[in-house]
Amino acid sequence: MEIARLKQEITLDLTRGTAATIGNFDGVHKGHARLIERVLAKGRAQNLASVVITFCPHPLQVLIGPHTPPFITIREQKLDLIEALGVDLTMMLDFNREMAALSPREFVQKYLVDWLNVKELVVGYDYTFGKGRQGNFAMLSELGREFGFNVERLDPVIINGAIVSSTRIRDLIKAGDVFAVRPLLGRFYVVRGNVVSGESRGRLLGFPTANLQLENEVTPKNGVYAVWAQLGDRMLPGVANIGYKPTFEGRQFSFEVHILDFGEDIYGQELRVHFVQFIRPEQKFSGPDELIARIKEDAALARRILESPEAQL
Numbered sequence: 001m002e003i004a005r006l007k008q009e010i011t012l013d014l015t016r017g018t019a020a021t022i023g024n025f026d027g028v029h030k031g032h033a034r035l036i037e038r039v040l041a042k043g044r045a046q047n048l049a050s051v052v053i054t055f056c057p058h059p060l061q062v063l064i065g066p067h068t069p070p071f072i073t074i075r076e077q078k079l080d081l082i083e084a085l086g087v088d089l090t091m092m093l094d095f096n097r098e099m100a101a102l103s104p105r106e107f108v109q110k111y112l113v114d115w116l117n118v119k120e121l122v123v124g125y126d127y128t129f130g131k132g133r134q135g136n137f138a139m140l141s142e143l144g145r146e147f148g149f150n151v152e153r154l155d156p157v158i159i160n161g162a163i164v165s166s167t168r169i170r171d172l173i174k175a176g177d178v179f180a181v182r183p184l185l186g187r188f189y190v191v192r193g194n195v196v197s198g199e200s201r202g203r204l205l206g207f208p209t210a211n212l213q214l215e216n217e218v219t220p221k222n223g224v225y226a227v228w229a230q231l232g233d234r235m236l237p238g239v240a241n242i243g244y245k246p247t248f249e250g251r252q253f254s255f256e257v258h259i260l261d262f263g264e265d266i267y268g269q270e271l272r273v274h275f276v277q278f279i280r281p282e283q284k285f286s287g288p289d290e291l292i293a294r295i296k297e298d299a300a301l302a303r304r305i306l307e308s309p310e311a312q313l
Contacts, residue, residue, distance in 0.1 A: 001083040005056070005092045007115045012049055012089055017119035019043040020112070022053040023127065024166075027072035028081035029185050031157040031164040035122050036085050038154060042120045049088045051116055054078075055095040062095055070218045072169055072185075077192065091116065104135030108143045118149045125156045159183050176221040178275035188228070188274040188313070191217045193255070195266050207295050208263070209241070209256035210271055219255070220275060222282040226302035228313060229259050230272035235313060236262060237306045239298050240273055243282035260299060276311045 004010045019042040021035045036052060043050040056075060060068040073081065082090055093099065093111065102110070107130050112118040121144065129135040137153045144151040156163040164184050172181050173189055181189045193212035210229070222243035229238040238259040245254060257273055279298055285291040305311055 001079075001087050002089045003079060003092060004089065005094055010089065010091075010115075014049055014117045017046075017048050017117045018051045018089075019046065019048040019120040019122070020051040020053055020116060020118045021122045022129070023124060024058055025052065025054050025078060025082065026058070026166045027169050027185060028078055028085075029072075029164050029166065029169060030159065030183075031124065033085060033186065034157055035124060035154060036082065036087060038122045038152070039120070040086055042122070043088070046120065048119055050086070051089045051091055051118075052082050052087050053091045053093065053111070053116070056092045057095055059095050059100070062097065062100065069170060070216050072166060072173070072189070072218055074192070074215050074217060077190070101131055104130030104139055105143060106130075107135070108140070108147065112149070113147045121149055121151045123151065123153050125153060127153070170218050173218045173220050173275075176223055176225075176278045176281075178220055178225065179277045181275075188276055189218075189220075190230075190272050190274050191219070191255075192270060192272040195269055195271055197267060207258045207292075207299070209258045210266060212255045212257065212271060212273070214255055220278070224279040224282070224298050226276045226279055226305040226311070227257060228274040228276065228306065228311075229257050230274060231259075231266060231269065235274075236260070237303060238262075238273075239279070239295075239302045240275070241282075258295075258299065260303060274313065277305050279305075 002010070002012055019039045021039045023032070025032045039050050042048065058068065058071070079090060112121065121140070123137065123140065127137065137151070141151045158164070160183065162168060169181055169184050178189050191214055193214040195210045196213045197211065220242060225240045225242070227238050227240045229236045236259045238257045240255070240257045242255050244252070257271065279301055285294060
């Protein structure tokens with residue numbers, strides 16, 4: 001997959017035209033996948049290059065700044081997921097105040113027509129664009145007739161009685177209901193980060209942990225989870241603990257993973273954590289002995305969960 005941010009960076013031959021979709025695609029969930037799969041089908045049928053148009057930074061980071069909610073997928077993961085679907089080109093448009101001020105017509109003419117030669121455009125049921133979100137499906141269809149491209153709007157994807165959306169997925173993750181997220185994403189929820197040095201308390205207790213320095217991702221609520229820890233190409237069973245270590249009067253947030261039956265030094269390496277199931281909330285124990293006993297229970301329960309058919313990747 002080719003990735004470009006400017007027109008001059010595009011090396012693909014777009015003279016035949018493109019089939020495209022546009023959006024933020026945070027999570028690249030089942031709804032997003034349906035849009036992209038429809039683009040791919042149109043591209044194959046009409047010999048058009050397939051394009052996903054998205055933005056960097058996320059428009060909310062420009063429009064509301066520090067109040068932007070954390071993302072389900074960081075940029076690199078989002079691009080990996082889009083590429084896995086078979087897209088020819090991802091256009092990462094530089095979102096700024098100038099772009100936000102463009103009228104719908106200006107946006108369409110510059111990016112969809114002049115830059116990408118769009119012939120088929122697929123959008124979601126609620127897609128809006130342009131200054132003040134003035135652009136909607138009706139306006140987009142009208143502009144398509146003017147500039148010579150077709151516009152198709154897809155209905156939302158419904159799973160378990162509700163629309164699949166980034167907001168719904170984000171809320172489930174924050175509530176700790178990570179198992180319910182899997183059918184919406186089509187995979188377990190994943191965070192990634194580099195392993196950094198911590199207080200080494202887990203090692204002293206007999207349960208060494210990998211402490212992660214996370215990027216701007218949604219963090220599940222504080223507690224203990226059964227997880228798959230991905231180290232390179234290896235998927236290792238583990239238990240994640242998120243919170244403040246109340247037994248030791250902790251005041252600093254920590255995200256740590258105890259990988260079962262594992263003793264390698266992995267400081268500085270990237271670890272990806274696939275959340276399978278919530279085990280219990282964070283709690284304060286009377287001391288190290290009670291905590292150790294509970295960690296053993298957590299590890300045994302996590303092992304049983306991860307051995308089940310529902311937990312397989």
